Amino acid sequence: VPEAPLTPERRRAEGGALPPPTRAPFVELGLVSCFSFLRGASDAVDLATTARALGYDALGIADANTMAGVVRLHGEAKTLGLTPVIGCRIETTEGLAFLAYPRSRAAYGRLCRLISAGRMGKLDGEWQDKGICDISLAMLADHAEGVALVLIPPTDLAAQFTVAVESNVVPFVSRPRVLPSASPRTGSAAEGRRREEERDTSHEDTKTQSDRAAPQAFSPVSTSPRALDSELKAAVPQTKPLRVFVSSCESFSNLLPHLIQQLPTLRHIAAAYLYSGDDLARIAELDDLARSHGLSILATNLPLYHAPAAPSAARCDDRDPAQDHGGRAGHLLEANAERHLKARRRWHGCSRAGPTRSRGARRWRMPASSALMNCAMNIPQEVYPDGLHAQEHLEVG
Amino acid sequence: MKQTASSPGRRILAIWLTALAIDRWQLAEGISPAPFALLSESAHGPRIAAINAAARSAGVQPGAMLTDARALCPDLAVHPGDPAGDRAFLEKLALWAQRWGPWSALDPPDGLLVDVTGVAHLFGGERGLLNDAAARLAVRGLSARLAIAPTAGAAWALAHYGPGRAVHDPGDGLDQLPVAALRLDPATLLVLRRLGLKRVGDLSGVARDALARRFRSTRAPGANPLIRLDQLLGKVPEPLLPVLAAEMPLVQRRLMEPIRHRSLLDQVLDDLTADMARLLEGQAKGARRLDLALWKVDGEVLSRRLELAAASRDAAHIARLFAGKLDDLDAGFGIELARLSAPWCEPLALSQADFERAAEAHGTALSACIDRLNARLGEDAIRRPQPFASHLPERAQRWLPPLAPESASQNELAFHARPLKLLDRAEPIAVLYASPDGLPRRFRWRGEVHEISRAEGPERIAPEWWRERGHVRLRDYYRIEDGQGRRYWIYRAGLAGDGRGGVPEWFLQGLCA
Numbered sequence: 037v038p039e040a041p042l043t044p045e046r047r048r049a050e051g052g053a054l055p056p057p058t059r060a061p062f063v064e065l066g067l068v069s070c071f072s073f074l075r076g077a078s079d080a081v082d083l084a085t086t087a088r089a090l091g092y093d094a095l096g097i098a099d100a101n102t103m104a105g106v107v108r109l110h111g112e113a114k115t116l117g118l119t120p121v122i123g124c125r126i127e128t129t130e131g132l133a134f135l136a137y138p139r140s141r142a143a144y145g146r147l148c149r150l151i152s153a154g155r156m157g158k159l160d161g162e163w164q165d166k167g168i169c170d171i172s173l174a175m176l177a178d179h180a181e182g183v184a185l186v187l188i189p190p191t192d193l194a195a196q197f198t199v200a201v202e203s204n205v206v207p208f209v210s211r212p213r214v215l216p217s218a219s220p221r222t223g224s225a226a227e228g229r230r231r232e233e234e235r236d237t238s239h240e241d242t243k244t245q246s247d248r249a250a251p252q253a254f255s256p257v258s259t260s261p262r263a264l265d266s267e268l269k270a271a272v273p274q275t276k277p278l279r280v281f282v283s284s285c286e287s288f289s290n291l292l293p294h295l296i297q298q299l300p301t302l303r304h305i306a307a308a309y310l311y312s313g314d315d316l317a318r319i320a321e322l323d324d325l326a327r328s329h330g331l332s333i334l335a336t337n338l339p340l341y342h343a344p345a346a347p348s349a350a351r352c353d354d355r356d357p358a359q360d361h362g363g364r365a366g367h368l369l370e371a372n373a374e375r376h377l378k379a380r381r382r383w384h385g386c387s388r389a390g391p392t393r394s395r396g397a398r399r400w401r402m403p404a405s406s407a408l409m410n411c412a413m414n415i416p417q418e419v420y421p422d423g424l425h426a427q428e429h430l431e432v433g
Numbered sequence: 434m435k436q437t438a439s440s441p442g443r444r445i446l447a448i449w450l451t452a453l454a455i456d457r458w459q460l461a462e463g464i465s466p467a468p469f470a471l472l473s474e475s476a477h478g479p480r481i482a483a484i485n486a487a488a489r490s491a492g493v494q495p496g497a498m499l500t501d502a503r504a505l506c507p508d509l510a511v512h513p514g515d516p517a518g519d520r521a522f523l524e525k526l527a528l529w530a531q532r533w534g535p536w537s538a539l540d541p542p543d544g545l546l547v548d549v550t551g552v553a554h555l556f557g558g559e560r561g562l563l564n565d566a567a568a569r570l571a572v573r574g575l576s577a578r579l580a581i582a583p584t585a586g587a588a589w590a591l592a593h594y595g596p597g598r599a600v601h602d603p604g605d606g607l608d609q610l611p612v613a614a615l616r617l618d619p620a621t622l623l624v625l626r627r628l629g630l631k632r633v634g635d636l637s638g639v640a641r642d643a644l645a646r647r648f649r650s651t652r653a654p655g656a657n658p659l660i661r662l663d664q665l666l667g668k669v670p671e672p673l674l675p676v677l678a679a680e681m682p683l684v685q686r687r688l689m690e691p692i693r694h695r696s697l698l699d700q701v702l703d704d705l706t707a708d709m710a711r712l713l714e715g716q717a718k719g720a721r722r723l724d725l726a727l728w729k730v731d732g733e734v735l736s737r738r739l740e741l742a743a744a745s746r747d748a749a750h751i752a753r754l755f756a757g758k759l760d761d762l763d764a765g766f767g768i769e770l771a772r773l774s775a776p777w778c779e780p781l782a783l784s785q786a787d788f789e790r791a792a793e794a795h796g797t798a799l800s801a802c803i804d805r806l807n808a809r810l811g812e813d814a815i816r817r818p819q820p821f822a823s824h825l826p827e828r829a830q831r832w833l834p835p836l837a838p839e840s841a842s843q844n845e846l847a848f849h850a851r852p853l854k855l856l857d858r859a860e861p862i863a864v865l866y867a868s869p870d871g872l873p874r875r876f877r878w879r880g881e882v883h884e885i886s887r888a889e890g891p892e893r894i895a896p897e898w899w900r901e902r903g904h905v906r907l908r909d910y911y912r913i914e915d916g917q918g919r920r921y922w923i924y925r926a927g928l929a930g931d932g933r934g935g936v937p938e939w940f941l942q943g944l945c946a
Contacts, residue, residue, distance in 0.1 A: 313849050313892030313910065371824040372893040372907065 047081045051116035057093040064377060065096035065121065065186065066135050066306065066336045071105030072125075078342040080108035083377065086342040088116045090379045096121035098135045101151055101169035124151065125188075128171050129159065130199050132295075135186035135306065135336075136176075143182030150179035173199055174281075177298045185302040186334055187295065189322055193288050201294045203280040292329050304334035311374045340375040443667075444559070446533060446547040447588035448566065449578045450526075453543040454483040454519055456575050458512070468506050471514035472499060482514040516542070526575075527676040533566060536675035544592070546585050546673060553581075563598045585673060586665035590614035590633075607665065608634025615661040616654075625658060636662055682716065683774040684708035691730050691767020698727075698759065698768065703752050705773040710748040719744025719781030725755055727762070728770035735762060742807065742836045743800035744779040750801055754808045803835045824894050826855060826942060849892060850912065852922040852943030859940035862923060869929035869937070873911060876923065878941050883915035891925075906933045912945065920945035 067083060068076035076099065087095045095118050099105045106122050113120040123137035124147065138144040154171035158164050190197075286294070296302055305326045309315045319333070326333045450456065454471050468488035472479040479499040491506040502509055519542065527545050530537045533556075534547040549562060556562035559581050570577045580591035582601035590607060591599040594614040601607070607614075610633045612625050630636055636644065636658060644659050654660045663669040684705055692698055702725075713720060721744055727735040737758045745751065797805075806815055816832040819840060823829050829851075865875040872888045890911035906927030914920045922943035927933055 311891055311893035311909075313890055313912070317889070367822045367824070369824075372895040374893060 047079065049081050049084055049112045049115045051088070054088070054117055056117045057088065057091070060091055060093045062092070062335065063094045063096060063121065064092060064337060064339065065123075065137070065334070066098045066125065066188070066338045067096060067109075067377075068125070068338070068340050069097060069099055069105035069109060071102060071108075072100045075100060076105075076340055078340075080105060080112045082342040083339075084109065084112035084116050084118060086377050088118060090377055092118065092377075094119035094121055096123060096135075096137065098123055098125040098137075100125045100127055101154065101171065103148060103151065123147075126150070126171055126176055126185075127169075128173050128176060130173055130197055131190070131195075132173065132197065132199075133188040134176070134302075135188065136180075137184045137186075138182060139184055140182045146179040146181065147183050150175060173295075173298065180299050180301050183301055185299055186304045186306050186336075187292075187302055188306045188338070190288060193318070193321065196285050196287055197291050198283055198285045199291060199294060200281040201284045201286075202297075203282040205280060205282075289325055292325060296329055296331070303331060305331055306336050306338065307333040308336055308338050310338075311372055337378055338375055339377050340370075341373075342377050344373045344376045442550060443583050444548070444550045444553065444581055445583070445585045445588040446549045446562070446566065446579065446581050447540070447585070447592040448530065448545040448547065448570070449589075449592040450523075450543045450545075450570075451576050451578055452483065452485075453523070453575070454514055455485050457515075457519060457522055458483075459485070460574050465510075467510055468493065468508060469510045469512075470499075470502065472511050473514050473516070479511075519543070524676060528678050531676075533562060538673040538675050540589065544589065546588065549581060559600045560598075563600065567598065584665060584667045585671055586616065586661065587667075589616060590665060603667075606634075608632060608637065612636065612658070615658055615665060617658060617661060618653075618655045621648075621651075621656050621658065633662070633665070681774055681776055682709060682712050682718070682720070682778060683772065684712060685770065685772035688769050688771070691769045693764045693767045695759070695762075698762070698764070698771075699752075699756060701771050702755055702759075703748070705771060706748040706752040706755070709751070709773050709775065710746045713746040713775065713778065713781070714783065716778075717780060717783060718775075718778040719746045720751070720775040720778055722775065722777035723751060723755075724774045724776060726772045726774075727768045728772075729764065730766040730769055733765070735768075740807075740812070741800070742803040742834070744781045745800065745804075746781060747801070750804065754804055757808045800836060823897070825897065826851060826894075827859075828897075852912075852920075852945040854944040856942055856944075859924070859942040862939050862941045864923070864925070864939040870909075873913065873923065873925075873939070876913075876939065876941075878921075883917075883919075883921075885913045886916050887914040888912070904933050906931060906937070910942075 064087065069080050069083060070076050070078060080097075084095065095109065095113055097105055097109045097120065101124065103122075103124055106120075106124075110120045110122065121137060122144070123135060126134045126136045128134075136147055138147050150171060151169065153175060154164070154169040156164055157170075159170050159172055164170065284294075305322050307319045307322050309319065312318075323333050455469075458469075458471060459465075465485075466487055468491050469485045470481045470488050470493060471483040473482040474480075477498070481493060481495050481497050481499060481502050484493050484495055488502075488506060488509060491509070493502045493506050493509060499511065523539060523541070523543070523545070527537045527539055530545050530547050534549040534552055537545055537547040540546050549559075553559040553562050556565050563579050563581065566579055567577065578592050578597060580588050580595055580599040580601065582588035582591055582599075583603050587601055587607060590610050591601055591614075594610050595601075612630060612633060612635070613622055614633060617625070625631075625636075630639065641659070648657045648659060651657045654664065660669065664671045686701055686705060688701070692701065705725075709720070709723070719741075721741050723739045723741075725737045725739070729735065737755065739751070739754055739758065741751075741754075803815055815835045817835050817837065818830040819833050821829055821831045860878065863877040864873045866873045872890070873885055875882060875884050877883070888911050891909035892911075893907060893909050895907045896905040908924040908926055909928075910922060910924040912920065912922055921941055922945060923939060923941045925937045925939050927937040929937060
């Protein structure tokens with residue numbers, strides 16, 4: 037008896053005779069493929085094929101804390117003539133989530149380096165457990181140069197987050213220090229090391245405040261958000277010689293100034309219409325919030341699957357309810373199966389939040405996608421600029 | 434139970450009721466000379482479980498299929514057996530058998546073990562004890578085989594396979610008994626028979642380590658002849674579970690004169706509850722269920738049942754609750770006997786009363802309050818909701834008894850926005866809408882038309898596909914407000930064109946404040 041193969045044959049998209057897609061007004065970002073285990077349910081073939089059938093011309097992947105699904109989506113999208121937008125979804129240990137799309141080859145390297153750092157070591161320096169990725173907001177800030185970030189708001193906008201923010205306590209420095217006028221948030225390792233030295237110096241200088249000077253220590257110092265805001269606004273334009281962090285517990289709206297200050301590449305807030313009852317009010321609130329901080333909202337459906345019709349596959353986004361908890365998975369699952377790729381007509385039918393969202397997504401896409409092509413293309417070259425070896429070239433950035 | 438089986442002087446009486454099921458049947462239905470059999474249901478049809486002497490003489494075998502038995506004996510009368518009743522009868526008999534020893538144990542399905550250590554002289558020696566037991570069992574209409582031996586295993590073996598009324602002393606040999614006397618499984622017996630080991634003595638002839646190696650993978654005593662042999666000889670202890678009598682607390686009053694008036698009955702009830710409280714206090718128990726039975730002069734019995742939310746022995750509280758249930762009582766020519774029993778009790782520790790009189794009047798306990806409400810509103814009128822992880826509103830909670838323990842884990846309520854009042858069953862409404870999947874404009878509920886001035890939604894909840902059938906439709910919930918400011922929670926079952934039915938229907942499921 038011939039034995040069937042243990043794994044089914046890999047399916048590939050068939051797009052040989054397709055004409056190139058017309059330019060679509062909307063680009064879906066934040067797509068989760070099956071490489072986000074127990075969350076995304078659809079293979080890249082299905083995602084790309086469905087997107088092509090729905091009239092998209094580009095597709096932005098964002099697997100959770102991994103780049104693993106990028107290769108397949110890139111291949112399938114190229115086969116179908118779609119433009120793949122390469123990126124990932126960064127979920128930090130503070131509970132925040134970002135869509136991260138690098139705009140250049142060097143930024144792509146930094147993003148991969150960030151994921152590797154989170155997967156290899158815990159925040160306290162211990163070896164990381166398998167399958168876990170710990171990325172803190174400070175780590176993201178260190179690697180965010182050139183990476184366009186989209187903030188995904190939490191389900192409950194009133195939820196409290198504890199993040200490390202810069203303190204308004206300025207340590208006394210005995211002698212003036214001359215510092216380079218570069219931005220304090222260049223993400224290179226050398227910059228990070230230099231900053232570490234500065235912190236060490238500040239420890240020596242201000243012995244009395246050594247307990248609150250650690251960047252990630254959760255010290256019991258509580259400062260009012262208002263005071264912090266004013267201090268930050270006053271401090272941001274200048275070159276700040278010493279950066280002292282305290283942990284602060286803030287709601288989402290109060291947190292946003294800190295995020296913008298720490299992440300200069302954060303320009304958008306993701307807004308999704310997820311059929312949760314008060315979507316319009318929520319999108320309007322997010323829009324107000326974004327405008328008041330100089331950001332804009334960005335339409336995305338945050339899709340987990342390519343079609344709503346495959347119920348068992350489409351809704352096992354967290355766990356299989358039939359096996360887990362004796363069929364009582366309940367709230368581990370989504371309430372509905374609306375997080376799938378949707379046609380543009382359906383998008384506009386259900387969204388009444390104005391034209392800003394789709395315009396943002398369209399305008400924003402181009403630089404990202406063009407840059408990401410290069411990193412896939414230039415690996416097999418024989419000769420690299422500056423006489424670098426292939427591995428050295430990959431490690432640039 | 435401090436003694437081990439190997440200590441000298443231990444004596445066990447084994448009683449094997451050879452035809453327990455048939456004896457019970459004949460005690461209940463009378464002895465008939467016709468062939469009769471009790472049946473048990475098996476996967477392949479009815480099977481003979483027990484037969485009487487006439488059927489045995491006609492050739493019917495226990496364990497045979499009924500159709501085979503009918504072929505042998507066409508006039509065989511049959512009836513379904515009652516294994517549960519046999520077991521209950523055996524439990525009662527085990528308690529009764531404690532007349533011959535301080536404790537007794539069940540040996541299911543049809544045997545008893547009684548510890549008769551040091552009590553034989555009361556019956557004139559062990560022979561006298563066996564004769565007494567055989568005579569008393571015969572008086573009850575039960576056929577039995579008896580034996581006394583130092584271990585339970587030996588007593589069982591002799592009762593089943595030894596001479597009648599055997600008395601075994603520690604030095605006597607048991608080598609001539611068949612290996613079936615070791616209480617082994619049929620499969621193990623088959624193995625031993627194939628090995629040519631037929632008698633208990635044959636096992637002693639084989640090297641012990643050879644047997645241990647052969648049965649090394651079986652730890653159950655019934656499948657390992659070595660363990661059974663050691664138990665038979667008293668080399669390893671064999672724990673037995675004694676039967677303990679649990680008596681139901683019961684108090685009663687026989688009345689000199691039949692009473693016909695409620696005031697007198699209340700007095701009797703107060704006395705009964707006071708007696709019951711004293712009885713329960715002595716046992717450190719509290720009643721959860723109480724049965725009041727009133728015998729009338731004409732023999733009719735009136736009964737009232739009371740269930741309490743928490744264990745209690747508060748006489749005044751119980752009397753008050755019962756008083757509410759006696760209003761519709763018809764005393765007829767009078768009540769001459771009142772009995773109060775507590776079939777369900779729970780441990781309730783004694784508590785010290787307060788020194789101060791005033792401290793006792795601080796209010797009503799929650800359990801007492803629930804009892805009173807239950808008595809007034811009816812059973813199951815008071816329940817406590819327990820969150821349940823489901824997105825469907827009617828499944829998002831379970832109903833528990835009012836004082837049931839809360840679940841170990843608590844978390845935030847995960848639902849989005851829910852109305853204060855949820856109807857038990859969603860009521861269909863007629864809705865006017867602008868577009869099939871748009872907001873509703875006007876609806877008719879219970880014959881009244883409401884204009885919708887505000888609406889929010891939809892909140893989409895998909896059916897639970899792992900639980901429900903494939904044609905169940907999703908729901909789009911809307912929070913709406915009508916012209917008078919009344920808010921409702923309605924949903925549309927399904928979408929137009931979802932392939933699961935025709936035009937979607939609308940339902941009203943909840944009322945907001």
